[in-house]
Amino acid sequence: MPNDALRDSLAERKWIAALAEGDPEALGGLYSMYGERIFRYAYRMLNNRSDAEDATAETFLRVLRRSAELRADGAFRTWLFRIARNLCIDRLRQQKLLELPPDAQYSGSEERSTLRVTVYQALEQLPREYQDPLVLCDLEDHSAKEAAEILEISVPALKSRLYRGRRALRDKLGSLLERTP
């Protein structure tokens, strides 16, 4: 196991055990380990900073509420992303009802922001079963195995959805691909 992964695994075990004992530093420890990744994932899902902050906070609050059930067996990170995903999907449903606009311009040049908005709009039009693998594997760089665990599907099913999703996104982007260097 590489040094970073081993260190993270040990730290994760320490904080989960501490959380079960009611140590007030434990949630902060897990937040310092995973807060940024969960926030980024939520932002990719929701295209909105404020909503992503809410979803991140709620994800860690769920960790706290279920601290007695947590096991430091390597599945924690997958479970954390699964919680975040479910919260984001709930929020997207609410947004759809309220027709709130997305906010995909988080950084970069105007040209890249325009490209990002177009790509995210195309992504949003895809079925959820295609969006999930694209966000997890291509945007967030999870391995196929990890993404499959988060989505609770097999690796072959994940890959099949990922490949079909890429083709569907390609078809939506159409002429934009010709114009993008």
Added chain:
Amino acid sequence: MKSEIYKKLVDLYAGNELPAELNDQLEMAAFNDPELAHDMATLRKTVDILQRDSEPEFTEESYQRILLKMYSRGAAIQPVAPDPAHLQYSLPMQG
């Protein structure tokens, strides 16, 4: 039949998952097959656009706002700074 196989290979090609030998073979095949060449180029570009997308910035303000949201919902949370670099690795003991 062969084009069906190529189509499956293109999915792997787009994600840079093909071994070098098959990658070269597919690129050779695309020379004489404009449809295959278009499929390969556009699909790989789609993947590149996604993978090159810059990460949403996790600002200090966002970090603090999330902490505040947790406090306000009753969580007893104490921020923890990452371990300093010199404490992150244990050195082997010499007996």
